[in-house]
Amino acid sequence: MNSENLEKNQIGWRFDNTYSRLDDSFFAPATPATAKSPRLVILNRRLAVDLGLDLNGISPEAAASFFAGQDLPPGSQPIAQAYAGHQFGGFTMLGDGRAILLGEHLSPTGRRFDIQFKGAGRTAFSRGGDGYAALGPMLREYFISEAMFALGIPTTRSLAVVTTGDTVYRQTRLQGAILTRVAASHIRVGTFEYVAARGDETNLRVLADYTINRHYPELADSPNRYLDFFRAVLDRQAALIARWQLVGFIHGVMNTDNMAISGETIDYGPCAFMNAYSADTVFSSIDHAGRYAYRNQPAIAQWNLARFGETLIPLIDQEQKKAIEIATEVLGDYPALYQRYWLNGMRSKLGLQATESDDLELVQSLQAWMQKSKADFTNTFRGLSADVLPTADRYTDPDFQEWHAKWQQRCSRESQPITVIRADMRRVNPAVIPRNHRVEEALFAAEENNDLSVLNRLLDVLKAPYEVGPDSATYQEPPTDDGSYRTFCGT
Ligand code: AMP
Numbered sequence: 160m161n162s163e164n165l166e167k168n169q170i171g172w173r174f175d176n177t178y179s180r181l182d183d184s185f186f187a188p189a190t191p192a193t194a195k196s197p198r199l200v201i202l203n204r205r206l207a208v209d210l211g212l213d214l215n216g217i218s219p220e221a222a223a224s225f226f227a228g229q230d231l232p233p234g235s236q237p238i239a240q241a242y243a244g245h246q247f248g249g250f251t252m253l254g255d256g257r258a259i260l261l262g263e264h265l266s267p268t269g270r271r272f273d274i275q276f277k278g279a280g281r282t283a284f285s286r287g288g289d290g291y292a293a294l295g296p297m298l299r300e301y302f303i304s305e306a307m308f309a310l311g312i313p314t315t316r317s318l319a320v321v322t323t324g325d326t327v328y329r330q331t332r333l334q335g336a337i338l339t340r341v342a343a344s345h346i347r348v349g350t351f352e353y354v355a356a357r358g359d360e361t362n363l364r365v366l367a368d369y370t371i372n373r374h375y376p377e378l379a380d381s382p383n384r385y386l387d388f389f390r391a392v393l394d395r396q397a398a399l400i401a402r403w404q405l406v407g408f409i410h411g412v413m414n415t416d417n418m419a420i421s422g423e424t425i426d427y428g429p430c431a432f433m434n435a436y437s438a439d440t441v442f443s444s445i446d447h448a449g450r451y452a453y454r455n456q457p458a459i460a461q462w463n464l465a466r467f468g469e470t471l472i473p474l475i476d477q478e479q480k481k482a483i484e485i486a487t488e489v490l491g492d493y494p495a496l497y498q499r500y501w502l503n504g505m506r507s508k509l510g511l512q513a514t515e516s517d518d519l520e521l522v523q524s525l526q527a528w529m530q531k532s533k534a535d536f537t538n539t540f541r542g543l544s545a546d547v548l549p550t551a552d553r554y555t556d557p558d559f560q561e562w563h564a565k566w567q568q569r570c571s572r573e574s575q576p577i578t579v580i581r582a583d584m585r586r587v588n589p590a591v592i593p594r595n596h597r598v599e600e601a602l603f604a605a606e607e608n609n610d611l612s613v614l615n616r617l618l619d620v621l622k623a624p625y626e627v628g629p630d631s632a633t634y635q636e637p638p639t640d641d642g643s644y645r646t647f648c649g650t
């Protein structure tokens with residue numbers, strides 16, 4: 160490293176580029192576009208510390224320039240990754256059209272993280288798009304991904320958002336922005352689909368071996384590693400989707416290019432958290448058929464995993480028929496696997512440690528009641544964990560009282576006293592989630608008035624979602640009307 164680079168690197172980047180050392184067909188070199196006047200909007204100092212970065216010594220101007228991609232760190236090698244994907248069921252060749260991967264940063268504890276600029280300009284995969292992103296959607300991803308992290312759900316992280324000083328044209332003129340995304344990797348189901356679609360079996364093996372090594376190293380010596388790999392990815396996705404369902408998170412665009420092999424939640428577009436419980440909830444304005452509705456998420460994940468399994472067929476067995484048979488059998492385990500994660504999660508939400516055969520029915524009857532009475536999903540569970548059930552008209556409903564009596568009886572058969580059960584419940588049922596109307600309010604203040612105070616207050620509360628602080632009450636309140644809430648992809 161020369162002295163200029165050393166200076167640039169006083170913040171502690173340690174880049175490696177194993178992905179771009181794989182085959183050339185996996186990516187295209189890319190360069191972040193020139194940004195007119197970068198300005199730092201938000202910086203995740205806690206995450207920076209976890210990554211081993213020391214941002215204290217650098218000026219806001221230098222940070223803005225860096226996070227706008229104007230000052231690349233030594234050792235980075237910017238690329239756009241190639242991938243394909245099934246979007247709303249249809250197959251397309253895609254690739255990073257508005258994201259540039261700097262490489263992999265190695266943290267002091269030896270962990271490897273992709274560092275990616277989202278919204279940094281056109282790449283070889285931009286097709287008709289401008290490669291840019293607007294401030295609102297980038298802040299939205301920052302918010303929701305960090306809220307998911309605080310909830311304990313596997314997710315990509317957000318390190319910074321800057322505005323570029325350039326205008327982005329969508330339906331209106333918007334401020335251009337770049338999000339710095341931190342991920343275990345950006346390898347997707349769609350990455351495998353891309354290589355498989357090219358019929359390149361050699362590189363399919365290269366990609367599978369690389370991914371196993373990076374995310375499932377325990378399988379490296381397994382005699383049937385590719386099948387075990389499939390099984391392990393299935394397991395992580397089953398666990399992940401169960402976590403989404405348990406907090407009412409609706410991803411919105413579960414295309415195969417938005418499903419990470421690492422098992423992290425990725426690509427926060429038109430996602431949102433459900434308020435009033437309704438299994439049909441859809442927020443995305445482009446999801447007319449409700450393909451990615453709340454209730455469909457587990458089955459869609461399995462559909463995506465079937466597409467993943469198909470790519471692995473040539474690696475699983477030389478005899479295609481046999482490979483398909485084995486993979487189909489493994490995929491067939493998914494519903495039961497998911498159901499186990501979900502039901503165990505529901506048991507925890509209801510404070511139950513033991514397993515009883517009627518537990519599923521107990522959960523389902525609560526869901527039916529929430530659906531019927533339009534009860535708030537988050538507050539219902541949090542309410543049950545309170546020492547005194549909150550007073551609300553709907554709790555006087557005889558159906559609820561009947562359910563509540565059953566649940567209390569069920570709790571009495573647990574080994575823990577109810578006070579301990581409730582305390583345990585408060586550790587798994589969030590008090591605050593990023594409610595749509597609060598998120599919109601914060602984004603509006605930031606976008607329209609350059610006022611970040613609303614956003615920072617919300618972020619502060621979301622950092623400890625299981626705790627009730629002096630500020631929580633405002634953020635626990637559901638919106639008065641959520642029925643017409645729609646989210647947009649922000650592309
Ligand atoms: P997403 O909806 O963010 O998952 O993106 C789907 C595909 O569209 C990906 O290949 C993106 O890279 C691409 N894309 C989204 N927005 C843009 C844009 N503004 N310019 C170029 N490509 C884009």
Ligand code: MG
Pocket residue numbers: 416417426
């Ligand atoms: Mg995507």
